[in-house]
Amino acid sequence: MPNRGRKQRKNKKAPGESVKILISGPRIQRRIQALARQIRRDFPDEPLHLVSVLKGGVFFLTDLARSISGEVSFDFIAVSSYGHDTHSSGQVRLTRDLDSSIEGKTVIVVEDILDTGMTLQYLLKLFQQRKPKHLRVAVLLDKPDRRVAPVRADYVGFSIPNEFVVGYGLDYSERYRNLPYVGVLSLDSKLAKKAAEK
Ligand code: IMP
Numbered sequence: 001m002p003n004r005g006r007k008q009r010k011n012k013k014a015p016g017e018s019v020k021i022l023i024s025g026p027r028i029q030r031r032i033q034a035l036a037r038q039i040r041r042d043f044p045d046e047p048l049h050l051v052s053v054l055k056g057g058v059f060f061l062t063d064l065a066r067s068i069s070g071e072v073s074f075d076f077i078a079v080s081s082y083g084h085d086t087h088s089s090g091q092v093r094l095t096r097d098l099d100s101s102i103e104g105k106t107v108i109v110v111e112d113i114l115d116t117g118m119t120l121q122y123l124l125k126l127f128q129q130r131k132p133k134h135l136r137v138a139v140l141l142d143k144p145d146r147r148v149a150p151v152r153a154d155y156v157g158f159s160i161p162n163e164f165v166v167g168y169g170l171d172y173s174e175r176y177r178n179l180p181y182v183g184v185l186s187l188d189s190k191l192a193k194k195a196a197e198k
């Protein structure tokens with residue numbers, strides 16, 4: 001059913017903005033099932049503690065958590081790095097810490113996207129100091145061309161080209177997170193600017 005529902009799903013876009021589907025919802029779901037099996041194979045007998053980064057990683061976390069068999073718990077952390085632009089400031093700040101200790105736990109950091117790597121570098125350093133038993137990283141999307149910090153993910157959903165994407169948790173100025181697919185955002189800068197001036 002490739003095209004059915006696509007029309008209905010088309011969100012009303014802001015003036016000067018359009019989104020082209022890159023990875024469909026069903027493809028995302030199939031890949032998450034495979035990642036969940038892979039994670040459980042790597043840690044067959046361990047309770048797993050998923051730590052997701054708000055807000056972008058939330059849908060990935062909830063779908064992944066429900067697909068991993070056995071004991072799973074989760075927690076959330078929030079950092080700010082991007083502001084309201086499509087360009088990273090490179091600065092990472094902790095805005096909400098975890099509720100519980102991760103000491104001695106098998107922790108999987110669940111992130112929406114690995115871009116420059118600055119966010120993950122910051123988080124991995126922070127978490128390592130708290131002495132987890134294992135510390136692994138799962139990202140839905142990886143943009144390897146954009147990497148600045150020397151970090152890598154253990155589990156990657158999809159490697160994507162260097163384009164600004166939205167949907168499935170990823171936002172542009174807090175919008176588009178609710179799209180069930182991942183799409184490339186295009187901005188007609190003149191139109192968008194006009195709309196912002198109104
Ligand atoms: P990094 O620190 O540059 O790796 O960026 C990580 C964060 O930047 C992600 O968790 C996202 O919130 C945001 N980000 C990076 N690339 C994109 C994108 O293409 N669309 C939306 N947000 C992005």
Ligand code: MG
Binds near residue numbers: 054113
């Ligand atoms: Mg994020």
